[in-house]
Amino acid sequence: MKVGVLAFQGAVREHMNMLKRAGAEPVAVKREKELYEVDALILPGGESTVIGKFLRETELGRIIIERAKSGMPVWGTCAGMILLAKRIVNENYVHLGLMDIWVRRNAYGSQLDSFIVRRPVLAVSPKPLELVFIRAPYAEKASPGVEVLLELDGKIVAARQNNLLATAFHPEVTDDPSFHKFFLEMVSSDCE
Amino acid sequence: MEERYGQDTNAHPDRYSLNKNLAEMLKGGVIMDVTTPEQAKIAEEAGAVAVMALERVPADIRKQGGVARMSDPKIIKAIKQAVSIPVMAKCRIGHFVEAQILEAIGVDFIDESEVLTPADEFCHIDKKKFKVPFVCGARDLGEALRRIAEGAAMIRTKGEAGTGNVVEAVRHIRTINAQIRKLQNMPREELITAAKEMGAPYELVLYVAQHGRLPVVNFAAGGVATPADAALLMQLGCDGVFVGSGIFKSENPEKRARAIVKAVAHYDDPEILAEVSEDLGEPMPGLELERLESRYAERGW
Secondary structure (H helix, E strand, C coil), X not given: CEEEEECCCCCHHHHHHHHHHHCCEEEXXXXXXXXXXXXXXXXXXXXXXXXXXXXXXXXXXXXXXXXXXXXXXXXXXXXXXXXXXXXXXCCCCCCCCCEEEEEECCCCCCHHHCEEEEEEECCCEEEEEEEEECCCCEEEEECCCCEEEEEECCEEEEXXXXXXXXXXXXXXXXXXXXXXXXXXXXXXXXXX | CHHHHCCCCCCCHXXXXXXXXHHHHCCCCEEEEECCHHHHHXXXXXXXXXXXXXXXXXXXXHHHCCCCCCCCHHHHHHHHHHCCCCEEEEEECCCHHHHHXXXXXXXXXXXXXXXXXXXXXXXCCCHHHCCCCEEEEECCHHHHHHHHHHCCCEEEECCCXXXXXXXXXXXXXXXXXXXXXXXXXXXHHHHXXXXXXXXXXXXXXXXXXXXXXXXXXXXXXXXCCCHHHHHHHHHCCCCCEEECHHHHCCCCHHHHHHHHHHHHHCCCCHHHHHHHHCCCCCCCCCCCXXXXXXXXXXXXX
């Protein structure tokens, strides 16, 4: 199964390595033809303002919206979660606007407020996972159609809505491919 | 040991890994020097992945001469207010109090920079004492690994800042790449000799030999003036690009900033590079290195 990683900017290499470990064929996606080749797509961590700008300036944003609406699994980590959200708190724009979550950018503060916690995410793994928050966002609320996978201090940091997955943290920079395997299961159930 | 050398803040494995990973998130991006909140906004809108908040860009520091120090915290705070992307700021080599001040005002990254006048000719900052991440310049692998040993979470080439001349940055990344390739071909018993010769800790030398890369991201910096310069350094293996004077000392900063951002993302696509290189107006005036009064790259060790 071919899984794309949007490759304009950010933690592309980490996701590609993790996908390989989880048993998928990773594809770096910068061009339309690469986007049409993949069964699913990861929007990596990076700067959402930068990646969002590339999505607007190319046809890729439009194609991702179209393909996600017809069922292609899409997973956004950190900046990717912001790209997926239908609402960005305190901003008058959205990027892809696909997922019914209200996201706050840099919600925890500057780099000095970045942190790591270890928690089980029951849908994904019974054992505690390393959750890495780097200048991370969180979702303040979600519509009823959204399945909240993990809350931290009352804030939504992992959620799923049908074929869409969002995490405020970075499983790709850890040693544990559980989250990538979970996403690949979403992709295989979508192919059936 | 611990008592004698104090507590290493960065030595907490979570903190260093968070800091290295912030640098990983910047990959494929352009970090731009800005001197005002207005410039910071232009940079952010043009697609900068972070900004470097400064009082003067390197080209002006070069022109005006004198001792160049950390910027006024007020300017840095105003720039922090203006943008949502990470804000970096420079302190002098070895000036750990300037670094303490920058940490206190909550910058996202500190550049211990040779562009400012060094405060210490013997020691760089013990970066492990800080919570905030540091980026440091390097001309070769030994220098890069020494800075990493001190706690740097990110490396950049020194290049020759404020010249608009990319030749030194190219020299530095080529040197580092060649040294990495050499290590990769060495049997283990030669690595300890290599560590001794390049003046770098053995563990880091071993890591580079095993992985074929630095343990932290390596950006290009110093003399980048055009989209082609930026793409050249990306093709040579840099993870991203700092542009100092190159943007706001050019005729059309906004357009040039956008073009360099695109060139870094599409560094391997000559058609896009051709498109973005078109009609950018005058670049910053370039300087030949032989005519320079001071070589910033020679600062630090």
